[in-house]
Amino acid sequence: MQHFTQHQTEFGLPSLTRRTLLQAGSVSLLGLGTNHLHALEQANQFSGSAKSIIYIFLSGGLGQQDSFDMKPDAPDNIRGDFLPISTSTPGIHICEHLPLLAQRSQHWSLVRSLTHPYNEHSEGHHVMLTGRTQKPPTFQANKPTPQDWPCLASVIGDQFPPQNNLPPAVVLPEQLKHRTGRVIPGQFAGQMGSQRDPWFINASPYNPVTYGAYPTYEFHHARGKENNSKLRFEAPNLSLPQDLSFRRVDRRMNLLGRLEQQTHTLDRDAATQSFDRYREGAISLLTDPRVRAAFDVTQADETIQDRYGRHSFGWSLLMARRLVAAGVRLVQVNLGNNETWDTHGNAFPHLKNFLFPPTDQAVSALLDDLAESGQLDETLIVMAGEFGRTPKVFGLPQHYELPGRDHWGASQSVFLAGGGVVGGRVIGSTDRHGGQPTSDPQTPENLAATIYHTLGIPETAAWKDELGRPHHLYYGKPIAGLM
Numbered sequence: 001m002q003h004f005t006q007h008q009t010e011f012g013l014p015s016l017t018r019r020t021l022l023q024a025g026s027v028s029l030l031g032l033g034t035n036h037l038h039a040l041e042q043a044n045q046f047s048g049s050a051k052s053i054i055y056i057f058l059s060g061g062l063g064q065q066d067s068f069d070m071k072p073d074a075p076d077n078i079r080g081d082f083l084p085i086s087t088s089t090p091g092i093h094i095c096e097h098l099p100l101l102a103q104r105s106q107h108w109s110l111v112r113s114l115t116h117p118y119n120e121h122s123e124g125h126h127v128m129l130t131g132r133t134q135k136p137p138t139f140q141a142n143k144p145t146p147q148d149w150p151c152l153a154s155v156i157g158d159q160f161p162p163q164n165n166l167p168p169a170v171v172l173p174e175q176l177k178h179r180t181g182r183v184i185p186g187q188f189a190g191q192m193g194s195q196r197d198p199w200f201i202n203a204s205p206y207n208p209v210t211y212g213a214y215p216t217y218e219f220h221h222a223r224g225k226e227n228n229s230k231l232r233f234e235a236p237n238l239s240l241p242q243d244l245s246f247r248r249v250d251r252r253m254n255l256l257g258r259l260e261q262q263t264h265t266l267d268r269d270a271a272t273q274s275f276d277r278y279r280e281g282a283i284s285l286l287t288d289p290r291v292r293a294a295f296d297v298t299q300a301d302e303t304i305q306d307r308y309g310r311h312s313f314g315w316s317l318l319m320a321r322r323l324v325a326a327g328v329r330l331v332q333v334n335l336g337n338n339e340t341w342d343t344h345g346n347a348f349p350h351l352k353n354f355l356f357p358p359t360d361q362a363v364s365a366l367l368d369d370l371a372e373s374g375q376l377d378e379t380l381i382v383m384a385g386e387f388g389r390t391p392k393v394f395g396l397p398q399h400y401e402l403p404g405r406d407h408w409g410a411s412q413s414v415f416l417a418g419g420g421v422v423g424g425r426v427i428g429s430t431d432r433h434g435g436q437p438t439s440d441p442q443t444p445e446n447l448a449a450t451i452y453h454t455l456g457i458p459e460t461a462a463w464k465d466e467l468g469r470p471h472h473l474y475y476g477k478p479i480a481g482l483m
Contacts (some may be wrong), residue, residue, distance in 0.1 A: 019204065022301065048379075048456025049420030049483060052324035055152065055332045055451070056317070056363065059176050059184075060341030061124065061412070063389030063405050065434040066351060067095050068413035069112045077393050078433050080405075081348040089424035097356040100364035105424050107367050108417035109482055112201065113428025113437035114384070116444055119407040121339060123189055124386030125176065126186030129153075129332075131448025132475060136190075142182050148190030150446060150463070153198035155473055156330045156455065158463045163327030165288045170323055171332040173204035173233065173316045179338045181208065187342040191471070192463060199293070201319070203235050203338060211226040213313040213341040213358035219350060221342070222400055233312045235295045266391040294322040307365040317366045324379055329455065341385055342407075345400020347393075367417060380419025380449070380454045388412030391433035410436055414447060419454045420483045427481050445476025 015031045062321035063080075065071050070084040070093060084093035087105035094102055101108070116133050118124045123140035127133050131148040138147040157169035176184040189196040207230065212218045214231040297305075308314035313335050320331040336355070343350055363383065370376035389405030396403075411430050417423070452461070453472055462470035 012391050048454050050380040050418070050454040051378045052328060052380070053156070053419070053451055053455065054317075054320050054366070054379060054381045055330065055383065056415075057129070057157075057176075057332055057333055057334050058124070058359075058383065058385035059336055060121075060339035060343070060387060061385040061387045061407060062341050063343065063347070063351075063412040064112065064411060064430070065391065066347070066390070066405075067356075068096060068110050068415060069411075069430055069434050071391075071432060071434050074391075074433055078391050079394055081354075084357075087424075090201045092424065092426060096282065097352050097357065098360045100360045104364055104367050107371060107423045108381075108415055109421050109423060109425035109427065111414040111416065111427045111442055111447075111482075112411075112430055112480060113440050114412050114414050114442045114444070114447065115437050116387070116409045118409040119387065121178070121386060121407070122185055124407070124409060125184045126286045127444045128384060128447075129186040130190075131443055131444050131451075135227065140185065144183060144185040144188050144190070146190065147196070148185050148188065150190045150192040150196070151187050151198065152451060153187075153330055153332050154192050154196050155463060156452075156457075157198055158192065158196055159455075159457055159461060159473075160329045163293050166294070166323065166326055166328050167199045168328065169198050169330040169332075170201060170328050171198045171334065172201035172313060172319060174202055174206060174334060174337060175200055176334055177206050177338065178209045181206075185200045188329050191465065193466060198332070201236060203233055203316070203319070205231060205234075206337065207231055207337060211336060211338055212354045213309070213311040213336075216309070216311040217313075217354045217358050219354040221344070221346060221350065224346070224349070225354075231312075233298065235297050235315070250387070268449035275284060283425045290326050294326045295319065297322070307361075307368070309361045309365070311358050314362040314365070317362045321366055321369055324372075328450075335362075343389070343404045344406065345396050345404040347389075347404030349402065376418040378419065380421065380451065381415075382451065383415035384447070385412065388434075391435040401404040408435070414442075416450075416456060416482060421483065425481065427479060440481075442479055443476055445474075445480050448474075449474050449476040450478040450482065 066080050066082055071079050072084050083096045083101055085096045085099065086093055087102040089105040111218055118127060118128050120141060123135065126148065129151045132149040136147050136149055138145050152168040153171055157167060160168035162168055176187055178184060179397040210218045210220060210226045210228040210231055214228065217290055218226045218228055218231060220226050244392065271305050297315045300318060303328060308318045314337065320333050323331050370379050387407055388411050390408045393403050393405060411434060429438050430436060431438050457473060459474045461473045464470055
């Protein structure tokens with residue numbers, strides 16, 4: 001069974017019945033109770049064009065020339081293998097292998113000129129997940145540090161109170177890890193403190209050798225199609241497992257004792273509030289049918305699963321859709337484990353056969369679902385990676401049979417829909433090779449500001465560190481022309 005954890009940490013529960021303790025221990029879904037009054041007062045003041053954000057993160061980096069900024073008139077070694085197709089908006093063309101999204105261009109717009117200076121995965125993840133281009137002085141590419149900038153999920157989670165027994169910000173279906181097992185920086189609270197790390201729904205097992213949208217579209221970058229029986233999407237199980245032993249409960253109680261000892265060094269009110277949060281959250285999660293339904297995506301109606309796709313991409317976006325409907329303010333969906341979109345080689349068959357089909361299907365179903373329910377106007381969808389790909393197609397014969405593209409921070413295309421975004425628009429442009437912005441360049445700071453502004457967070461908003469010092473949220477301006 002997969003667990004819903006806060007930075008991979010489990011807590012025991014005080015003052016609960018034995019059965020409730022067993023159940024709460026079985027799901028490891030804690031800390032989803034009330035938030036502090038200050039956040040509630042702030043949230044009541046916010047009035048934006050959207051109530052929620054779904055941030056679809058394509059870890060590894062999607063090639064702009066192969067998706068949303070195609071260059072059909074460029075030389076062969078620039079334009080690649082794919083052809084552009086018309087969308088439902090005259091003058092806007094995207095990749096032929098995204099036909100469902102092409103039919104729905106009235107709902108989405110593109111920013112083709114987002115740029116930052118980094119060509120390394122960890123740096124790119126950090127800048128795109130935090131909305132800060134300048135690296136913190138202590139940045140380390142091989143691991144997160146307490147001095148990293150806080151991620152968007154932590155910032156937004158700090159600004160809003162929980163609703164309907166769910167946290168304000170959630171990341172699914174897994175933490176971002178490199179194939180070597182190291183955890184990617186930029187996805188945690190950093191300077192805000194680990195207590196404000198986002199909540200991770202671990203529905204997807206980490207696997208260092210298989211990529212893509214299993215069980216239908218998994219692949220290996222060198223070997224191609226895979227059938228990995230170890231990869232299974234498991235939404236959190238909110239029922240009591242029959243094999244839960246009292247020994248495991250005792251271990252949790254021992255952990256609780258150690259935690260209680262540590263709280264003696266903390267402020268009494270803060271410690272009491274924290275324990276209240278864990279207690280209320282555990283009980284609520286076990287009894288609230290809305291919460292159970294939000295996670296139960298693999299048991300959803302057959303027709304719904306068929307529309308989204310019976311694969312990790314489809315189930316993840318279906319869960320995201322249910323979570324925002326239940327009141328979660330930001331859901332970050334990591335589409336692809338282990339830097340799945342890092343198409344150095346065999347790029348075109350992998351995109352065509354394994355990556356574009358589940359993405360096209362799941363994102364289109366999400367758009368349809370939100371539009372038909374009337375919730376698209378209040379839900380902003382953002383889809384981006386840590387960077388784009390090089391204009392030039394190159395080969396690595398020692399590793400891959402067919403060529404691909406390298407990392408490229410200088411330009412990437414960002415997909416935005418809903419939340420007040422006017423469909424059928426293109427912001428910015430790149431040169432004839434898709435390598436550099438030629439008009440209206442945008443930064444990660446502007447993208448973050450767009451997200452904050454859409455939620456109604458004012459430019460004067462701040463988060464406070466443990467010493468009570470305020471820190472700005474906004475380091476850029478919302479992208480003009482989208483809304």
